[in-house]
Amino acid sequence: MSTPERSTVDVAVVGGSIAGCVAAIRLRQLGFEVAILDKKAMDDQSHKRLCTHFIQPHATPVLADLGLAHLAERPWSVPTKAVFVTPGGLVEGPGPYLPGEQDLSALNLERRVLDPALRAAAREHGVQYLDGTSVEQVEEDETGWTLDTTGDHGHRRFRARLVVAADGRRSRLARLLGNPTEEHPNDRAALFGYFTGVKTREDERSVFIMNDRDLACVYPLVEDRTQFVLFAEKSRVEGWHGADGRLGEFLAYFGDLPDAPPVADAVPETGLLGYADYPNQVRRPVVGSVPFVGDAALSLDPMSGIGCGFALVSGDLLARSFANRSLAGDDLAEGLAEYRRRFEEVLLPHAEGIIRDALVDKDEASQQRTFRIICDNPALSQKYLALTGRMVLPGEFKRDLMRALMTRGSAGRGR
Structure with a gap:
């Protein structure tokens, strides 16, 4: 040898x-x-093909340290910010993800x-x-x-x-x-699709729509393209069989969401990608x-x-x-x-x-109450966006949320 x-x-x-x-x-x-x-x-x-391409703002400064700062600009990516459509209302803070910090954007970088x-x-x-x-x-x-x-x-x-x-x-x-x-288990399956002909928000925000126990995501990409991603209970998509059948059901799902962009003129670039089990x-x-x-x-x-x-x-x-x-x-x-x-x-x-959110056995009434409190409190909404951008730790957000819950409870008792 x-x-x-x-x-x-x-x-x-x-x-x-x-x-x-x-x-x-x-x-x-x-x-x-x-x-x-x-x-x-x-x-x-x-x-890699199976990816949402959404890079959270906490990570984007690393690109500059690698000599790749240009990737955070057009035509390489779409600088963006998250908007959440929740059971309690819209979470859409103005300005940067975190007040007082550098005005960092998330990136839709394919x-x-x-x-x-x-x-x-x-x-x-x-x-x-x-x-x-x-x-x-x-x-x-x-x-x-x-x-x-x-x-x-x-x-x-x-x-x-x-x-x-x-x-x-x-x-x-x-x-x-x-x-x-x-x-740890993940109760949701996922489907990813790329489309042209979709009119997304003019401010190029990425929209995350909480629908029952699903999350539907709309990512604006370069060259006027859009990625739709659906994280859904496995039982919801199990009957979506065949390439054409799955694509039709997928677009119909987004078409039924009032906060998603119209899909009537959506033209698929490729077939759907996805996975059934991703613990x-x-x-x-x-x-x-x-x-x-x-x-x-x-x-x-x-x-x-x-x-x-x-x-x-x-x-x-x-x-x-x-x-x-x-x-x-x-x-x-x-x-x-x-x-x-x-x-x-x-x-x-x-x-x-993240591991807890991968389970779908949540108390929907409690979720609605929590998001109403977040949506009614601009500072807490900003902190929620910072949490989802991984710019603050969960413990910090939980402390602020508990204060808001206690304040609302005290105000209710005082009436």
Whole structure:
């Protein structure tokens, strides 16, 4: 048997999607030699198709740090802000997502634009990007890691001081390294469709319509295109059979929503995409000396719209944790500990609410009362938008909501 070709880097990032590219670029900016190993063979246009493309405002500043600030502008994306049609009224705050903060927008940035741009940026920063390269085995010793790979480059062996797991929801490294998957049910199915001929809001807000226990989403895209996304109870869509039948039922659903744009002139670009079952998955952000980023760490209900944002932020948090540190000894241990702390403080608190929202057994009367209070209180409406944009933590919003509930209760007793 021939001896595999050997390569040595400081950091081997396993997985080259959003989180992997962000971690690789940001670590390269710190001066480390970095390689990305991705099992998929990709051309210049390869991208993920099943995505809402809605990047929450908390994550958009990361693009500038990657040298990709232009992606936050036309013609690359549509800067937008969320509008919620709720059982208690409309949540649509003026101005920025969070008063006193930078006027950040969410972005409807399609993966057909973002994914190739990230790969190109990685290469421009000097990251080795090796697609068609599958990691078959990893082994750690006192000086670092050995990774045995196969693929388009033949058999190749890498030595690295740090291995980053960015290999997605079905993370192979999680299995190899014993990072267990904590799984929680998701009671909704999802359908995604792209259309032309739809007249959306002139202010290009993205509209989220709560309908019974479903969420219907309208995203304005570049080139006068629109993405409709439906997160619905599984029983609602189980009878939508066949490509034409599903598309007809899908458009009829949006057509029956008074707050959705008219669909009479909607022309589908492609067939519907979607999934029937997508349970929430949570893994530890660090196992041994390996950090996990993106979907390899948190893969949550896409209804929350956090997939792209959490991928951008987790890759950035990892790199920030190694600023002014080496990848050896105490520096390595301290960097990993800091990443774990940052991850648990910044991202993990949102997971509880997202996991709870993936269940449909909610008290509808209670939901209506809660949203009436939110809609009647401009400051609370603004805070709700900031929460959905992941710019404040759930605990802060809950405290403000409880104050509003108590204030309303006191006013009612005083009458």
